[in-house]
Amino acid sequence: MEWLFLMVSIVAVFAAGMMLTRQNAVHSALFLIVNFGCVALLYLMLDAPFLAMVQVTVYTGAIMVLFLFVIMLLGAETTTDSSGRMRWLGWAGSLVAIALLLIFAFPLASDMLGDNSSESHDARASLRLINAVPGGDAQVFRVLEMDFEVPLSDEVAATVNLVGLGEDAAAAAIEAVRYNDERPASRRYTDLPAGDYTLTATVGDSSYESGDVYSANVSLAAESAYTVLLYQNADGLLDYTLLEDRIHAPSVGKMRLGLVNGVAGRQVSLVDVGQYTTIRSLCEDAACSSLLPHRVLIDQLPLGSQISIELDEGEYNLAFVDQDSAVLRILAGYKAERGVVETRVLAREPGVPGSQPAYRAAVYHAFAAPAFGSPEAIGQVLFIDYVLPVMLVGVLLLVALIGVIVLARPDALAQAERRRINRRRRVSRPLASVIAQQTGADALSGDYMPKLKPGDEPAD
Amino acid sequence: MNAIGTEPYIILSMVLFLMGALGVLIRRNAILLFMSVELMLNSANLALVAFAREWGQVDGHIFVFFVMTVAAAEVAIGLALIVNIFRERQSINIDDLQQMRG
Numbered sequence: 001m002e003w004l005f006l007m008v009s010i011v012a013v014f015a016a017g018m019m020l021t022r023q024n025a026v027h028s029a030l031f032l033i034v035n036f037g038c039v040a041l042l043y044l045m046l047d048a049p050f051l052a053m054v055q056v057t058v059y060t061g062a063i064m065v066l067f068l069f070v071i072m073l074l075g076a077e078t079t080t081d082s083s084g085r086m087r088w089l090g091w092a093g094s095l096v097a098i099a100l101l102l103i104f105a106f107p108l109a110s111d112m113l114g115d116n117s118s119e120s121h122d123a124r125a126s127l128r129l130i131n132a133v134p135g136g137d138a139q140v141f142r143v144l145e146m147d148f149e150v151p152l153s154d155e156v157a158a159t160v161n162l163v164g165l166g167e168d169a170a171a172a173a174i175e176a177v178r179y180n181d182e183r184p185a186s187r188r189y190t191d192l193p194a195g196d197y198t199l200t201a202t203v204g205d206s207s208y209e210s211g212d213v214y215s216a217n218v219s220l221a222a223e224s225a226y227t228v229l230l231y232q233n234a235d236g237l238l239d240y241t242l243l244e245d246r247i248h249a250p251s252v253g254k255m256r257l258g259l260v261n262g263v264a265g266r267q268v269s270l271v272d273v274g275q276y277t278t279i280r281s282l283c284e285d286a287a288c289s290s291l292l293p294h295r296v297l298i299d300q301l302p303l304g305s306q307i308s309i310e311l312d313e314g315e316y317n318l319a320f321v322d323q324d325s326a327v328l329r330i331l332a333g334y335k336a337e338r339g340v341v342e343t344r345v346l347a348r349e350p351g352v353p354g355s356q357p358a359y360r361a362a363v364y365h366a367f368a369a370p371a372f373g374s375p376e377a378i379g380q381v382l383f384i385d386y387v388l389p390v391m392l393v394g395v396l397l398l399v400a401l402i403g404v405i406v407l408a409r410p411d412a413l414a415q416a417e418r419r420r421i422n423r424r425r426r427v428s429r430p431l432a433s434v435i436a437q438q439t440g441a442d443a444l445s446g447d448y449m450p451k452l453k454p455g456d457e458p459a460d
Numbered sequence: 461m462n463a464i465g466t467e468p469y470i471i472l473s474m475v476l477f478l479m480g481a482l483g484v485l486i487r488r489n490a491i492l493l494f495m496s497v498e499l500m501l502n503s504a505n506l507a508l509v510a511f512a513r514e515w516g517q518v519d520g521h522i523f524v525f526f527v528m529t530v531a532a533a534e535v536a537i538g539l540a541l542i543v544n545i546f547r548e549r550q551s552i553n554i555d556d557l558q559q560m561r562g
């Protein structure tokens with residue numbers, strides 16, 4: 001990798017140098033194209049394949065071709081630079097450039113050779129909550145007097161407060177970005193300074209006898225995103241787990257299905273039951289799972305943990321089964337589409353105590369981040385965060401277009417010149433007539449002949 | 461894959477930028493002047509892309525996009541101007557363009 005970078009950069013600098021020194025403008029343009037190609041290669045090495053392609057098409061394809069076209073149109077290939085004077089400027093400029101380069105590059109280079117990795121300056125972490133606790137509509141996390149709303153999974157809203165341990169962290173938490181629940185689902189994160197936090201929750205539902213207030217310490221590392229899953233543990237208390245947030249993108253032609261277990265006291269397996277869509281009726285007794293021709297996709301997932309698997313494209317009948325082979329939930333006719341990433345949280349439905357518990361496999365959006373530098377990622381940012389600048393650039397291009405059209409009219413400059421001459425005449429005419437009156441003779445001749453009738457302009 | 465850090469790219473970008481600035485200073489051909497400006501814009505783009513990778517955010521790429529657009533507009537206008545000037549004076553040596561000298 002190093003040698004490739006070194007080679008490409010040497011070629012780039014060499015091409016730039018040749019561009020500067022060639023007398024023939026066409027050669028300069030060709031060397032500049034080489035330089036742009038090298039820059040495109042560097043973009044590729046910098047994980048920006050889309051920009052590399054744009055570089056090739058726009059810069060070397062459009063702009064440089066325009067340059068070559070103009071050079072050849074004007075026949076300006078060999079316009080010499082030598083105007084004699086200002087010869088010293090070249091040397092002075094080179095000296096200044098080299099001096100500047102040394103000044104700027106020295107700290108960088110010394111930094112690079114010494115292996116002191118620079119400190120992470122503003123370490124921040126992102127946090128998101130998911131609620132798998134049946135009962136109460138609202139979960140309140142309260143520390144300090146700072147409320148911000150965090151809508152959790154599909155149906156449950158919660159108010160969340162976060163606080164840092166210690167003075168500094170608390171101060172930092174106060175300046176945390178206030179959560180705005182109108183952001184799209186993939187951005188339901190709260191940005192926080194990295195560090196240790198205490199999460200506390202009070203459950204609105206009184207069914208948790210001793211678990212009304214629950215607190216836990218969470219340590220958030222810098223530059224990572226966390227999703228906290230809240231669930232009810234085997235003792236009926238609130239518990240939480242940190243989930244892996246960025247799921248790997250699935251392989252080509254597959255989908256990735258993640259599962260989070262939020263059911264207290266159960267170890268959930270995910271099985272593919274083939275054609276047996278009536279599994280629940282088949283399988284009332286505990287031992288029946290061995291009778292079914294099923295394929296275990298996820299085996300015995302403990303409470304609060306997360307796993308993800310890849311599924312081939314197609315339709316599945318999936319069942320969530322606990323450790324006693326009781327079927328908790330069936331997803332019949334589940335369609336696996338390629339490229340999709342989905343994570344499901346299995347949780348108990350809030351229901352009447354004593355009745356048969358129902359379970360739900362709610363989808364929470366763990367996003368597969370589009371690959372860095374891919375057209376998808378760029379497009380998302382471009383048309384979500386930067387819509388207004390895109391519009392403005394469009395307007396700019398339109399203005400440039402109009403400008404070029406105006407300039408391209410054959411007599412664009414000639415007209416301006418004529419207008420200038422006209423204005424001069426208009427100014428000078430009264431003066432000329434004054435002179436003519438005073439002297440009684442034509443002071444000026446030819447074009448500047450004064451007319452007796454004022455305002456009567458000579459035709460051009 | 462990412463064996464190269466950000467610093468070499470920044471140094472390279474700096475070198476290219478200074479070469480472009482040098483070109484603006486020492487060349488008198490208006491077209492070459494424009495090409496040098498393009499070189500400078502490109503080196504700035506390279507720095508933006510390098511920093512975008514350093515931070516893992518595509519915003520840098522977006523700005524490169526905008527810079528490319530502005531560069532395209534600038535080249536279109538600039539070359540139209542150069543063509544007009546050449547038509548007027550049969551020369552694109554910028555030392556000949558002294559109308560506006562105070």
